[in-house]
Structures are given as C-alpha cells and as structure tokens.
Amino acid sequence: MANLKSDKVVFMSSTSPWSPSDPSACMDSLLTFAVFDIPATLVLHGEGVLQVVKNQNGSILGLKTLAKTFGALGLYGIDEVMVEARALQHYGLSMHDLLDAADMETADQPLRFTSITPAQLASLIADSKAVFNF
Amino acid sequence: MSSFAIIVRGAPYTSQASLSAYRFANAVLESGHSVYRLFFYQDGVYNASAQIVPPQDEMHLPKAWQQLIATHELDAVVCVASALKRGVVDDKEAARYELACGSVLPGFVISGLGQLVDATITADRVVTFSP
Numbered sequence: 680m681a682n683l684k685s686d687k688v689v690f691m692s693s694t695s696p697w698s699p700s701d702p703s704a705c706m707d708s709l710l711t712f713a714v715f716d717i718p719a720t721l722v723l724h725g726e727g728v729l730q731v732v733k734n735q736n737g738s739i740l741g742l743k744t745l746a747k748t749f750g751a752l753g754l755y756g757i758d759e760v761m762v763e764a765r766a767l768q769h770y771g772l773s774m775h776d777l778l779d780a781a782d783m784e785t786a787d788q789p790l791r792f793t794s795i796t797p798a799q800l801a802s803l804i805a806d807s808k809a810v811f812n813f
Numbered sequence: 814m815s816s817f818a819i820i821v822r823g824a825p826y827t828s829q830a831s832l833s834a835y836r837f838a839n840a841v842l843e844s845g846h847s848v849y850r851l852f853f854y855q856d857g858v859y860n861a862s863a864q865i866v867p868p869q870d871e872m873h874l875p876k877a878w879q880q881l882i883a884t885h886e887l888d889a890v891v892c893v894a895s896a897l898k899r900g901v902v903d904d905k906e907a908a909r910y911e912l913a914c915g916s917v918l919p920g921f922v923i924s925g926l927g928q929l930v931d932a933t934i935t936a937d938r939v940v941t942f943s944p
Contacts, residue, residue, distance in 0.1 A: 704854070707926060711929065715930045809933050811820075812941065812943060
C-alpha cells in the first residue's frame, strides 16, 4: 500500500520535566528523526508544557535540566516547538514564562515557541505520517 | 495488504501494553498483513530479557515474542540505549561493559533509534503500545 501521507512525524510530549524517562526518550527520538532529515514537530501538551518553563534546576534532584537540551535543538535544524495554548492557560503560564536564549545557553538563533490550538493540532496530526506520544 | 511497524514501550506484566502488542502482531500476521519491524523501546526492552521467569501458570511473554519472531522471521529490534540502561544486553555489549553475561533472548537484535526512523518511513502503518 502506498503511503498517502507525507513523511512528517509529530512527537507529542505530555509528561512533566521530572518524569523518569519519557521527556528524554521523546527528545532522543525527535533528534534521531532530525538527524535523518525527517521533518519532525515537537508538541508539548498537558504537563509537557512545564518542560520549557524557565528557571528550573534539575541538579537539585540529581537530574538533567532540559533547558540545554532544548537549546541544542537548533543544531539539528529544529527551530520551533509547539506549545498547547490550553495547557499554558491551565497552568497560569504565558509565553513570557518559557525558556529564553539565556536559559538555553545558545548563541545561535533561539528556539521559538509557538502556541497551538486544538484545531491546529488536529490539522498537524492529520497531515503527518506518524504520531508518537510520550 | 499493509505492512506494520509495531513499537512496544511497556514491560511485560507491568501494563497491558506488551500483551496487547503481542496479540496485535499475531492478528496482523493472521490477517495476511506483514510486520516490517518490531521495535522495543524504553521499558519495552524487558520483553527481550532472558532473565524473566514467570510462574508456570502464567504466559511467558518474552518467550512468546521469541517464538513469534522465529516462526515469522520477524525483524525484532531492541533500542540499545534503553536496553543498556535496563540491563538487557547481548554478549557483545556485555563484553564491552565488562558485565558477567548477556541477557537478551536469541532472536532479538540490539540496535539504535535509526531503526525506528526506518520503520516509520517504510511501513504503511506505525502502531505504538504504551503503558
């Protein structure tokens, strides 16, 4: 059967930054697809939006801080991450609360966070070959 | 007929993910479709463990997977990063990290996430079973 859809892939990450392994597994997969030049979009939804809130320090828990990992996405050609608008609202967050270039320690073009509505998300999923949930 | 990539992210006996994936793989093959690749990721790598001994009156999921893989000559890939982290290693990795012995069942192949990329792009359908 021929593939009717594009080779675009969506990664949906809905776990908090301090979940045991899902955020890093999601990031590992995302970066691997990017290495192979497969268009991949990361969508943070639900608790996942907390992954990109600024001023977090994982070392207190003996864990990696995700900020630098998000800062490295540009090296893989990923310059935008989608953030679920409804989740931001749920947690009382605005775009100003999210990581900036200083947090991500990146000298390159800073990662851009774009708010996404349920309708836009549905369209993104419909246009993708596969969706991975983490 | 379609080809499927089946991704298993759950360990046997801790969630429904592994058993559902196993049943789904069987259904795919019995329906005349094909399985392009099984990919065991995160806790799903425990499905490839040779160290699991369930009670005699319970299904031995890792061996059931092994039999399915052998019968249909399936490509069954275990993510190397997830596997090393969880102590599921083949003899080669065991020697590299100076571990006592390998612990992966024959039939499973330890490899990288590139295999997931290839399976996603090549197979007609990608189905993930998560805990």
